[in-house]
């Protein structure tokens with residue numbers, strides 16, 4: 583289990599992480615979702631003691647990372663696959679990890695098999711690896727100590743679709759066997775397909791958190807028509823309050839079948855009619871992303 587309590591990190595006038603608290607639970611994949619610059623990497627770096635917090639704490643299995651006697655056998659970490667020593671071979675990197683953690687030498691071969699690096703690839707220097715191969719090697723290093731907790735920053739970066747599927751299955755299986763997985767991403771879809779729990783961060787603050795089911799469930803209906811004004815008038819005429827969502831659709835608390843009936847009776851052809859599940863999270867995330875882009879453009 584990973585616990586973050588009232589964590590804050592300031593860089594001069596910038597508050598990168600602003601009083602955040604959340605828990606990544608055992609047996610679950612927790613997705614840490616936020617647009618670029620939201621504070622994800624800073625939070626993960628604090629968890630593994632690469633960056634000191636300004637205030638607050640982060641613990642893994644009840645202990646601060648520096649207090650873990652042999653951290654690699656408790657928590658597997660992959661923050662930046664490109665930061666691995668470029669002059670070493672993949673096999674050398676795994677061997678170093680195996681020796682540092684005091685593990686049997688057979689673990690190196692097991693990890694190479696697990697992450698799908700061939701013997702020839704394992705003997706190449708990392709500077710000649712693709713980003714996808716570096717991610718695989720990084721996952722191997724994170725898993726070599728057979729830890730119960732995994733902390734991964736944007737692990738799907740650089741992986742091809744087959745690699746992304748492989749990573750997802752690996753994380754799912756890890757959590758199903760009782761492990762704790764915390765992974766960050768700036769892509770909603772990536773988190774949506776793999777996470778059980780989601781923590782959304784924007785501008786250093788937690789803006790939503792809960793189980794995937796809770797966050798994706800949005801009451802009401804999403805409806806689209808070519809003539810949105812006319813649809814709005816017809817719905818209003820039937821006493822249905824609908825609001826424009828800004829993406830060419832209307833949202834209403836009324837049920838989809840009622841909206842469909844009213845539109846049909848009013849002679850308005852619909853182009854889409856569905857339960858609004860997921861729309862709330864998507865909208866919130868788009869707003870966060872738009873905010874960040876505006877700030878980026880202003881900078």
Ligand SMILES: Nc1ncnc2c1ncn2[C@@H]1O[C@H](COP(=O)(O)OP(=O)(O)OP(=O)(O)O)[C@@H](O)[C@H]1O
Nearest residue numbers: 593596598616617618619620621622623624625768
């Ligand atoms: N060492 C540093 N010095 C000053 N500011 C920093 C430092 N590290 C991060 N920041 C700032 O803190 C904020 C959060 O950055 P962080 O890298 O944690 O975001 P992120 O969510 O991981 O983004 P990305 O998806 O782009 O990696 C940003 O405004 C960033 O510019």
